[in-house]
Amino acid sequence: MRIATNTIYDQSTNAMNRQQSALLKVGSQISSGKKVNSPSDDPLATSKALAITQSAAVNEQMKTARVSVRNGLGQEESVLNSVSDALISAKTSLIKGSTGTLTDADRSSIATDLQGILDTILGQANAADGSGSYLFAGYKTTTPPFVKDASGNITYVGDNGVAAQQVDSARLMSSSDTGDKIFQSVTGTATMVARAAGGNTGTATFTTPAIDNTSDPSYRQPFSIVFSDNAGVTQYSVNGGPAVNYVAGDKITANGMSLNISGQPAVGDTITVNAGGATDIFASLKSAIDALKSPTSTQAQQAALANTLNSVANELSNNLDNVLTVRASVGTRLNELDVIDTVGQNRSLNYTESVSDLIDLDYNDALSEYSLRQIGLQASQKAFVDVQSMSLFNFLK
Known part of the structure; x- marks a missing residue:
């Protein structure tokens, strides 16, 4: 069979081009550190890596959500700590006010202290976060959840909605609690x-x-x-x-x-x-303040004062238990976030490793293949030179 000279040249050129292309591909992989630089390099690996990357992005979004929820719960925990201290101080003041030897002026002074505690708790109940959103207003985050009328009565005007965020694939967590649950209700078995x-x-x-x-x-x-x-x-x-x-x-x-x-x-x-008696912290404190400000010149007035202070003390004990229960719930959610964070970090590491296995380059294999491709290119070039030199004219004398 006769083989044309052009065919020999074409085959030799194609062989050199293939070897050169393979060498350039390996060189590109070495320079980028990736064995897949374009989808055409490995469509299946590219598809899998894209799916894993999307999952990793969702994991990062949930990580951001956990930061937001943790900040909200941290602020709530701080407020509840202050409210707990205020309620304990109020109970101490009630014990002082129950002393039978006090004068009306002494009781009025204690009433002033209780009024300060009430105002402190009201301020904490209307606390806002760094962006100006009220913590305990439910979805009505732009307006204070508690308002005081001209008579000193305090009313909750927020709603019962609780803001929640997706902190894990199967976990929706609230970042706060509503004000009525904390300040105007008693959960569990109350006294x-x-x-x-x-x-x-x-x-x-x-x-x-x-x-x-x-x-x-x-x-x-x-x-x-x-x-x-x-x-x-x-x-x-x-x-x-x-x-x-x-x-x-x-x-x-x-x-x-x-x-x-x-x-x-x-x-x-x-x-x-x-x-539980009156479940409203503000109403209980207000009744104690009003009682302490009232005169006690008769036995009936003295009895009314003693009964009111005793009742309010028991109500505040229930309110304190309720606040501590909510605070425990906040602590449980914060602990759960720590666990989810650990799981999220492990998941992120697994995603990174999986993408690396699919896309990243093994330098040992790449350098070995690079050397092999160099040898292949050199061999094809040598073969082309040898074929090029083959001619009948070299044997004619």
């Missing part, structure tokens, strides 16, 4: 609190309700004690039940609970018992 009705005129005082029978079907259900008069004999009824003669100091039992009542109640005087 039963007895309170005298606002119109009571007698001198009756009462103790904190005690647990008598947890197996009572109506255990911890609210009840009311109403006093009446029957032919000069003071009586009382529980939740509208039959009237019973009242004896000062006797223990009155209902719904698995009991409390001791002393003094002489007036007709129509009412004492209510329920779990």
